[in-house]
Amino acid sequence: MAKVTITDNSSQAATYKKTGIGNTLLGLYDRGGQIKAKPFTYTNNTGAAIAAGSYIELCSVGPCRILPNSSVSTSALGAARVLNLGLQEYTDRNGAVTAQAAANLLSALDVSAAVTQKLLGSDANSATIGAGLDVTGPTAVLAQVTGGTIPAGATINGVIEVIEN
Numbered sequence: 001m002a003k004v005t006i007t008d009n010s011s012q013a014a015t016y017k018k019t020g021i022g023n024t025l026l027g028l029y030d031r032g033g034q035i036k037a038k039p040f041t042y043t044n045n046t047g048a049a050i051a052a053g054s055y056i057e058l059c060s061v062g063p064c065r066i067l068p069n070s071s072v073s074t075s076a077l078g079a080a081r082v083l084n085l086g087l088q089e090y091t092d093r094n095g096a097v098t099a100q101a102a103a104n105l106l107s108a109l110d111v112s113a114a115v116t117q118k119l120l121g122s123d124a125n126s127a128t129i130g131a132g133l134d135v136t137g138p139t140a141v142l143a144q145v146t147g148g149t150i151p152a153g154a155t156i157n158g159v160i161e162v163i164e165n
Contacts, residue, residue: 002099003088004142007054010042010156013140035067038160042143049149055102056143062090062135064162066105068121071131074111074159080147082108083156085120092138102144104133111145117158132163 040058044050074083085106091097098104105120143156 004055005130006057006140006142007050008042008056009048010040010056010058012040012059013040013057032056033165036064036162036164038141038162040141040156040158040160042156044150044152044154047152049151050145052149053144053146054150056150057088058141058143058156058158059160060086060138060140061160061162063137064135064164066071066133066135067161067163068119068132070105070120070158070160071105071117071164072109072115072120072156073117074115074157075153075155076114077111077145077154078148079112081111081145083111083115084108084144084146086144087133087135088141088142089139091136093134093136095136100142102142105141108146 038059038061042056042058050056072083072085077083083106084103086102086104087098087100089097089100106118109115109118141160
């Protein structure tokens with residue numbers, strides 16, 4: 001099972017990779033069972049549209065349980081566009097490797113008009129998350145827009161709420 005190619009990163013994902021503080025320094029001070037917010041802010045600052053179906057890394061999570069009250073907001077991305085939120089390949093609580101899935105957190109959310117704070121688990125777009133999703137190791141939260149490009153200046157913002165182990 002191969003990881004997908006990341007086209008662009010949110011500010012948080014880029015900082016995490018640049019500083020390397022993710023699981024090294026911060027992991028020394030975190031204690032299990034804490035509810036934490038993993039915010040993300042993405043703006044397409046490439047100066048051009050990004051191809052439909054490309055992946056944007058929003059933030060990193062795990063080990064944790066992703067909570068269904070996580071949320072996402074977007075600018076208007078244009079007619080016929082839909083947003084999927086998913087995870088890079090990860091290991092679940094049973095030790096099974098779950099392949100990368102573009103839409104295991106949110107599926108086919110209409111983003112032709114601006115979306116304001118869509119809660120995961122609030123409707124059929126995100127029913128698969130249920131009461132939460134367990135992840136035993138670090139993985140990336142990915143956004144994918146289909147049905148058209150991600151226009152220059154488009155934004156995807158939100159927060160993934162987790163219980164860290």
